[in-house]
Amino acid sequence: MMDWTDNHYRTLARLISKHAWLYTEMVVAETIVHQKDNLDKFLAFPAEQHPIVLQIGGSNLDNLAKATELANAYSYDEINLNCGCPSGKVAGHGCFGARLMFDPEFVGDAMSAIAANCNVPVSVKCRIGVDDRDSYEELCEFVDKVVSKSPTRHFIIHARKALLNGLSPAENRKVPPLKYEYYFALLRDFPDVQFTLNGGITTIDQVNASIRQGAHRVMVGRAAYNNPWNMLGHVDSEVYGMPTRNSSRRQILESYQVYGDSIMGQYGPSRPNVRQLVKPLLNLFHSEPGNGLWKRKADSTLRHCKTLQSFLEETLEAIPDSVLDAPIGKDPCSEEAHFADMDSLLPPRYTSLTNSSHESSVLVTAST
Missing domain, CATH: 3.20.20.70 (Aldolase class I)
Incomplete structure (x- = not known):
């Protein structure tokens, strides 16, 4: 990896x-x-x-x-x-x-x-x-x-x-x-x-x-x-x-945004850029409504935004609240592994x- x-x-x-x-x-x-x-x-x-x-x-x-x-x-x-x-x-x-x-x-x-x-x-x-x-x-x-x-x-x-x-x-x-x-x-x-x-x-x-x-x-x-x-x-x-750590993707993104913007201010000229910080987020809405639109917005927004906070503010409108606030549910792609x-x-x-x-x-x- x-x-x-x-x-x-x-x-x-x-x-x-x-x-x-x-x-x-x-x-x-x-x-x-x-x-x-x-x-x-x-x-x-x-x-x-x-x-x-x-x-x-x-x-x-x-x-x-x-x-x-x-x-x-x-x-x-x-x-x-x-x-x-x-x-x-x-x-x-x-x-x-x-x-x-x-x-x-x-x-x-x-x-x-x-x-x-x-x-x-x-x-x-x-x-x-x-x-x-x-x-x-x-x-x-x-x-x-x-x-x-x-x-x-x-x-x-x-x-x-x-x-x-x-x-x-x-x-x-x-x-x-x-x-x-x-x-x-x-x-x-x-x-x-x-x-x-x-x-x-x-x-x-x-x-x-x-x-x-x-x-x-x-x-x-x-x-x-x-x-x-x-x-x-x-x-x-x-x-x-054990209990799950976060109840929704909105909560996860709020915490991740604090992490991302804090390290951008910490490392000076060698700090990570917004694109590097966004990369792990791009599959967070896999197969969800709004995912395609969100990725298109992400591509255009990354060309000018300077903070993770501004990136999320400009792009998350593409994701319905029902997706952002939904608790973890059954994986729709789940299936039992088959062992002979x-x-x-x-x-x-x-x-x-x-x-x-x-x-x-x-x-x-x-x-x-």
Whole structure:
């Protein structure tokens, strides 16, 4: 979610949901290391955003260690290494992102270095495979090696493989088939590890269906950006069993406007512009009456307005009060996720016989 889950979006997300865990956009380790005098630009966040996870990318052990040490001062709740991004800008330069899955030994060393330089849990986000290395056994070997070499006990599993040649990043989110059975087999074969399910989950009903099926946690990416009100608005009540934080989109916009105009006055010449602050709002009225007119007004208003307050005053007349003041309701796009009989789909059981020092392991596969 580079260029998407920035501070502005995360502020909006936290206004909608108090309890959802938020992830930063991926920050390259070298960026952190070489920007020591301007770290706040890349790492600072309001305290209200907790719980929050920093996702870093990189393939140099020294830089990953240094970046983690610098980031540790910002009190993130977890540090995550990206081993799943299929973008050519990532996978093809410096050999990180999804390409790291080709080298589980290195990822284990990297996670050990990251963990040694922070005082919070560490995790890995990965695919179920890359190119032709996409068997369940190879996925298990990746997890087993990382676990045996580091304190990593949390993996976020995007249940598609990545194809590094021939597909764009957008196509890599849609074309390779979802194999949820790989995820659920990991739950069976690594009972001491936490796994988060990612990929293809677009509604809160699908989140709950995944959890009922046994998923430890569920990560939602673009659906939470493309439809934040209907996706995040249900999280606190339906997942955590807690009251929702704000009762209407009008209330959320009032709070977000205070945030936006305050930081514009705080940072001087380097302050964010109105367009950057408006970007996370553009999907707040997804599929609602007035949404199309509001976006057209937004496009013209952004050419001249200087504050978030003036932008909202000029554009929100396009949205009916009945929409602005409506409480969160049933997502009209909701549908139950369909999980087939997983017992019949799970790949053969994978077992790992690891010695007590966790320095080496013997891998054994056996059919159930």
